[in-house]
Amino acid sequence: MKRVDWRKGLTSGWRTTWELGKIIFPVTLAISLLQHTPVIDWLVRILTPAMSWMGLPGEAAIPLVLGNLLNLYAAIGAILTLDLTVKQVFIVAVMLSFSHNLFVESAVCRRVGVSAGLVMGVRMALAVLSAFMIHWLWQGGEAAAQYGLVAPREAQPEGWMEIAGIALQTAATGILQLAIIIFPLMMGIQMMKDWRWLDRFAEWMVPLMRPLGMEARGSIIIAGGLLFGLTMGAGVIIEQAKEKGFTKRDMTIMVLFLGACHAVVEDTLIFVPLGIDVLPLLLIRIIVAILMTLCIAWFWPSAEQGHMSNRAPQEGSV
Incomplete structure (x- = not known):
């Protein structure tokens, strides 16, 4: 068995932590400060x-704003302070599963050549569309939501x-948590x-990639994004994008797929404290991601597919 190049893994871990840290620290710091200004209101x-x-009260906008600007943990903390029905909590959870941490995760997408505006727009559109559909198609879930396992923090900073101290601590803690995950992850990779x-x-992934119109070589990117997310899996995504030299079409389709469905374990289990059934939440994300990818691949064929379709009439006419 070949010897593992641990030095290369450490270098990759440091490089990935540094690149993501330059994004996460200022964004987290800015949003943490904005939480205490009239901007959020x-x-x-x-x-x-x-x-x-979408069948939601006005105060449900608070976790949606916090989740999209900051992260799912901030959003869930806000949800725990609201009196919502089971259906309303599920709608908010579905919206947040599609659209969260937009600035950081979209910045990662931009690093691999995909428009951050496109990714943000698609994810927000999926969130709104899914909420609208659930609201009008699901007749039920009117019981009051029962939260458990996690209690919201009541203390508010003064002055x-x-x-500023809490904001700096939050941003620095985010980088530390990132490094703790990234280094062993990159060593494992x-x-x-x-x-x-x-x-x-x-x-093994090739048979699953081709029907979705994605380049088979991108299976590692898809696996990394599904397991670790766009932020934690950024090291895999960025390195593979550089090494494999994907076309803009292939990279865009893969990133949009992951935008709709990434970190399927963490981003699903994180909603358990809200007392909702997370299996339908996971299935909705997967089904929507697959359908969206099929549509994009259909309307944006690869160069090889386009070349074959253009040649087909010529080959048939003798």
Whole structure:
């Protein structure tokens, strides 16, 4: 068995942590500060009229704003302070599963050549469309939601010095947590590379990639995104994008697929404390991601497919 290049894994871990840290630290710091300004309330007031179309009260805009600007943990903390029905909690959870942490995750997408605006727009559209459909198709879930396992934090900071300190602590903690995950992750990936496990896994993924119109070589990107997410799996996504040299079409389709369905384990289990059934939540994400990818691949054929379709009439006419 080939020897593992641990130095290369450490270098990759440091490089990935540094690249993501440059994105996550300022974004987290800025949003943490904005939470204590009128900006968040202003955004909530703008969104409140649209909430009724999705069967949600105006205050449900708070976790949606926090989740999209910051992360799912901030959103769930806000949900725990609201009096919502089971159906309303499920709608908010589905919306957040499609659309969360937009600035950081979209910045990762931009690093691999995909428009951040496109990714953000698609994810927000999926969130709104799914909420609208659930609201009008699901007749039930009117019982009051029963939260468990996690209790919201009630203490509020006093004064801008304390607010700034908490914001810096939150941003620094985010980088530390990222490093704790990224380094062993990149070491594990390096081990899988040197032992050629990723190559074998890519072969297993090929039959699943082609029907979705995705390049078979991108199976490692899809696997990394599904398991670790766009942020934690950024090291895999960025490195594979550089090494394999995908076309803009292939990279865009893979990133949009992962935008709709990534970190399926973490982003599903994180909603368990809200007391909802998370299996339908997971199935909705997977089904929507597959259908969206099939539509994009149909309307945006690969160069090879386009060449074959253009040649077909010529080959038939003798």
